[in-house]
Amino acid sequence: MPPDSRHSNFKKLQKKFYERYVLNVAPDLLGKIFVRRIGNIILSGRIVETEAYDGKIDAAAHSYNGKTIRNAVMFEGTGLLYVYFTYGMHYCANVVSGGRDQGQAVLIRGIEPIDGITHLSNNRFGNIMLSNKQHLNLTNGPAKICKAFNITKEQNGIDLTGNSIYILDADLPPNSVIIKTTRIGIKKSVDLPWRFYIKDNPFVSKKSG
DNA sequence: CCACGGATTGGCT
DNA sequence: GCCAATCCGTGGA
Numbered sequence: 001m002p003p004d005s006r007h008s009n010f011k012k013l014q015k016k017f018y019e020r021y022v023l024n025v026a027p028d029l030l031g032k033i034f035v036r037r038i039g040n041i042i043l044s045g046r047i048v049e050t051e052a053y054d055g056k057i058d059a060a061a062h063s064y065n066g067k068t069i070r071n072a073v074m075f076e077g078t079g080l081l082y083v084y085f086t087y088g089m090h091y092c093a094n095v096v097s098g099g100r101d102q103g104q105a106v107l108i109r110g111i112e113p114i115d116g117i118t119h120l121s122n123n124r125f126g127n128i129m130l131s132n133k134q135h136l137n138l139t140n141g142p143a144k145i146c147k148a149f150n151i152t153k154e155q156n157g158i159d160l161t162g163n164s165i166y167i168l169d170a171d172l173p174p175n176s177v178i179i180k181t182t183r184i185g186i187k188k189s190v191d192l193p194w195r196f197y198i199k200d201n202p203f204v205s206k207k208s209g
Numbered sequence: 210c211c212a213c214g215g216a217t218t219g220g221c222t
Numbered sequence: 223g224c225c226a227a228t229c230c231g232t233g234g235a
Contacts, residue, residue: 086228092227
């Protein structure tokens with residue numbers, strides 16, 4: 001059973017965690033608990049899949065060609081939430097790392113739901129949980145996560161050390177095996193092994209890669 | 210199970 | 223004007 005963040009003593013990750021290089025932050029986010037508070041409602045889940053992007057050396061990063069309106073948050077500080085809009089209909093959420101003006105971020109690609117599952121389901125499908133198939137399809141992809149957690153451009157730039165969206169420290173489940181492989185859905189820097197996930201977790205978006 | 214293409218907006222060239 | 227750090231439905235093996 002995953003932990004219930006409402007009843008845990010887990011501590012919120014602080015600036016020091018996010019300040020490190022993105023290739024350290026991305027795998028270290030695996031197992032941590034992503035939390036969104038909306039009034040009295042708590043939505044949460046364990047992070048099971050991430051990807052690193054480093055604009056200094058990585059042509060696939062949005063920050064690769066410098067700061068623009070869209071990617072500005074990637075340059076504006078450590079531990080911020082960078083939310084971008086893509087394919088005309090989807091949002092994806094990232095954690096800014098490394099420090100100001102570094103252009104580094106970790107894309108959150110897979111989450112195992114913990115708290116507020118009926119709310120996550122209502123946000124995602126427009127009704128409460130119906131089937132096991134829907135349960136597994138809730139947050140196993142970056143845009144699915146934003147849909148379920150109701151994250152849009154409104155949340156772009158939120159400080160993750162605040163009280164609305166944050167990440168709790170937590171240990172990996174026992175016997176977890178971390179897979180390091182290539183990233184998904186990009187056309188540049190395709191060979192960099194900058195994707196990380198927990199082996200055999202059902203909320204990883206894709207097994208191979 | 211796998212491959213393919215449509216949806217649909219806004220950022221950037 | 224091009225096309226994206228995606229998702230989902232369809233159609234064939």
